[in-house]
Amino acid sequence: MERQAMEAARSWLADQGVSRVRDGWVSDEAPDTLLTANDVAHSWAGEVFAEDLDPADRVRLAFGLLDLLDEYWVACELRMADGSAGGSLPAEVLWDGYRRRLEADRDVEAITYSLWVDWFEDRSTAATAFAEVLGNDIDRVVADRSDPLLRRARRVLECSGPVPWPVKEPAYRTALRLPALHSPLFHGLRASYHDIYGDLEPAAALALLDQLDLPTNTQHLAELRHVLAAGHKNHYRSPRAWDDAVRSGS
Structure with missing residues (x-):
């Protein structure tokens, strides 16, 4: 489906007069x-998002452009379109697009960065976004333990610092029930402390931290x-x- x-x-860009060449891209307007x-x-x-298409097809086209270009700005345009005066994007198609790419066996930095800075840092969208990409499925992740689901869980946990x-x-x-998720859970807890918009409750976070099976070093x-x-x-x-903790050799 992603290849399609x-x-x-690629076809849509060609219609706009934009095509791939050996070292990049060119447009018909400025071929040199x-x-x-x-x-x-x-x-x-x-x-x-100005195309005369069904809203769901616009979202699918945007994700195809994201796959093709692998640039965060495409994901940023998705987020802006969802918050535009024209109304929210079709949620089922939007979040299915995120989940599929989070499960992919390839680099998805544009997707995880988008989750982190566009959806998780915004308190008006963080809860819905987190639920859609992991919260609603975490029990299935732990029970199923398939590689795609584990990839998605790891990636979401690692960038979840700003989520309330x-x-x-x-x-x-x-996630604590699955040792394979302990390392990304640690990264999530650390980000919850270090991110400028990070959020945690110290006692509860410490209780989780103390149950993680991690290398002592x-x-x-x-x-x-x-x-x-x-x-x-x-x-x-x-x-x-933090500096005091480093100096104390904790």
């Missing part, structure tokens, strides 16, 4: 100017335990606490 989406996006994938994303991704603690804690507690494990035990909620609220 990419081909549809070599464009990067990022140039193409910034110039044409937003145009997808009451939203993500149930999924964190369920895990980087920053001791420091995180130290600041949580001291009751700190976020690095930016107590900027000296």
Whole structure:
């Protein structure tokens, strides 16, 4: 399905006069100017949502463009279109697109970055986004343990720092039951402390941290335990606490 989406996006770009060449992209308007994938994303991704297509097909086309270009800006245009005056995008198609790519056996940095900065940092969308990409499925992830589901869970946990603690804690507690998720869960807890919009409850986070089966030499494990035990909620609220933990050799 993703290959079909990419081909549809490639065909759509061709209709806009944009085509792939050996070292990048060119447009009919300026055939002597070599464009990067990022140039193409910034110039044409937003145009997808002006197409005379069914709303669901616009979303599918945008995801195909994201697969083709592998540029975060396409995902950013998806988020902006969802919050536009024209109304929300079809939720089923939108979140199915995210889930499929989070499960893919390839790099999906544009998708995870989009989740982190566009959906999880926004308190008006964080709960819905987290539920759609992991929260609603975490029991199935733990029971099924298939590689695609585990890839999705790992990726979401690692970028979930900004998600409000009451939203993500149930999924964190369920993930605790599966040792394969302990390392990404640790990264999620660390991000919950270090991200500028990170959110956690120190006592509850410490209780989870103490149940993780991690190598004793895990980087920053001791420091995180130290600041949580001291009751700190976020690095930016107590900027000296982490340095104190490092100096103390915790």
